[in-house]
Amino acid sequence: MQYISRVIDDARLFGYVPDNSEEILPNRTRTTVLVIPGGGYEMTSDRESEPIALQFLAADCNTFVLRYSCRPATYPTQLLQVAAALAEIRAHADEWHVDLDRIAVIGFSAGGHLAADFATGASDEVLRAHGYDPDELRPQALMLGYPVITAGEFRHDGSFSALLGEDYGKQEKMDEVSVEQHIDARTPPVFVWHTVPDDCVPVENTLMLVEACHKAGVPVEAHLFPSGGHGLALGTAQTAWQGVNGIEPCVQTWMKLALDWLARLFG
Numbered sequence: 001m002q003y004i005s006r007v008i009d010d011a012r013l014f015g016y017v018p019d020n021s022e023e024i025l026p027n028r029t030r031t032t033v034l035v036i037p038g039g040g041y042e043m044t045s046d047r048e049s050e051p052i053a054l055q056f057l058a059a060d061c062n063t064f065v066l067r068y069s070c071r072p073a074t075y076p077t078q079l080l081q082v083a084a085a086l087a088e089i090r091a092h093a094d095e096w097h098v099d100l101d102r103i104a105v106i107g108f109s110a111g112g113h114l115a116a117d118f119a120t121g122a123s124d125e126v127l128r129a130h131g132y133d134p135d136e137l138r139p140q141a142l143m144l145g146y147p148v149i150t151a152g153e154f155r156h157d158g159s160f161s162a163l164l165g166e167d168y169g170k171q172e173k174m175d176e177v178s179v180e181q182h183i184d185a186r187t188p189p190v191f192v193w194h195t196v197p198d199d200c201v202p203v204e205n206t207l208m209l210v211e212a213c214h215k216a217g218v219p220v221e222a223h224l225f226p227s228g229g230h231g232l233a234l235g236t237a238q239t240a241w242q243g244v245n246g247i248e249p250c251v252q253t254w255m256k257l258a259l260d261w262l263a264r265l266f267g
Contacts, residue, residue: 001016001017001019001057002016002017002019002096003015003016004016004064004096006088008081008084008088009080009081009084010069010073010077010081011067011068011069011078011081011084011085012066013064013065013066013067013088014064014065014067015062015064015065016054016062016063016064017062017096017097018030018057018060018062020097029093029097029098029099029102030060030061030062030097030098030099030102031061031062031099031102031103031104031262031266032061032062032063032064032089032096032098032099032102032104033053033056033062033063033064033103033104033105033106033143034063034064034065034066034085034086034089034103034104034105034106034139035048035049035052035053035056035065035066035106035107036065036066036068036105036106036108036111036112036115037052037065037107037111038107038108038109038110038111038112038231039070039109039110039111040109040110040156040158040159040162041071041110041158041162041163042070042158042162043070044068044111045108045111045231045233047233047239047241047246048108048109048111048231048233048239049065049067051233051234051238051239052065052106052233052234055234055255056259059259062096062097064085064089066081066082066085068081068082068114070162071162071165072165074162074163074164074165074166074167075163075164075165075167075173075177076123076126076130078163079117079118079123079126079127080126080127080130080132082105082114082115082118083118083127083130083132083134083137086103086105086137086139087132087137089103090103090136090137101140101266102140103140103141104139104140104143104262105118105119105139105141105143106142106143106144106145107147108144108145108146108147108231109145109146109147109148109156109159109201109230109231110148110156110159110162110163112144112145112146112147112148113147113148113149113177113179115142115143115144115147116144116149116179116209117177117179118138119138119139119142119187119188120179120182120183120184120186120187121182121184121186121187122176122179122181122182135186138188139188140265140266141189141265141266142187142188142189142190142191143190143192143261143262144190144191144192144193144206144209145192145193145194145232145233145254146194146195146198146205146206146230146231146232147192147194147201147205147206147209148160148205149178149179149180149208150178150179150180150204150205150208151174151175151177151178152178154202154204155178156200156201156205160174160177163177164177179209179212180209180211180212181212183209183212183213183215183216183218184218185216185217187216187218188218189219189220189221189265190209190213190219190220191220191221191222191258191261191262192206192209192210192222193206193222193223193224193225193251193254193257193258194206194222194223194224195224195226195228195229195230195232195248195251196224196225196226196227197227197228197229198228198230199229199230200229200230200231206222206224210222221257221261223257225248225250225254226250227248227250228248228250228251229246231246232246232251233246234252234255235247235248235250235251235254236252
């Protein structure tokens with residue numbers, strides 16, 4: 001296995017590329033997954049980083065984690081770091097055995113907002129203004145766990161305050177980063193999960209995402225779990241905190257569901 005570590009635009013990209021035997025599997029390429037952890041744009045969660053990446057590695061994917069800039073860095077810094085990370089992965093496609101038609105991004109909580117903001121048309125003008133081609137970099141699959149989506153009624157105030165800084169509350173900027181307003185045909189197929197009792201990022205965020213995808217004709221698979229709070233990651237002892245907090249048996253199936261969805265999508 002090859003371990004990758006890069007510093008890109010003040011963000012850190014690290015990842016894992018399984019070994020390839022050219023004698024047994026010549027010219028083999030793999031699905032590649034970029035993991036974007038949450039943390040309210042205040043930090044990037046350890047529990048939503050390497051433990052997630054290693055699950056995809058075990059499923060024979062190339063997998064990368066982006067440790068993007070947080071407060072005091074503000075929008076669009078993080079968006080441009082995602083673009084730089086995906087550009088780096090594409091630039092090394094041959095070396096890292098990346099199938100350029102099978103690139104997925106998965107984000108959690110505020111990282112879900114960042115992933116979704118990048119994958120939709122919301123970010124296109126910003127990316128072009130900074131020299132990126134959004135159509136070239138857009139992933140072919142978007143996976144989200146308990147994502148921050150709306151900057152409207154059901155918003156997670158802390159995430160948008162940290163993301164926008166002095167622009168927080170300005171309606172034009174709030175609309176610009178309210179993902180559900182920007183779902184259109186450019187949005188890739190979506191897999192999303194959330195717990196209904198989430199008291200930090202309300203489940204309405206995911207419901208609004210699903211409704212917007214449905215209206216735009218974007219394929220979406222959604223799973224709502226009846227128990228559990230926010231930030232569960234894998235929902236197992238591996239990603240629990242303070243011993244037992246975050247162990248939630250009903251959500252532990254989401255990774256298998258996501259891998260099955262990814263396999264069907266990419267064939």
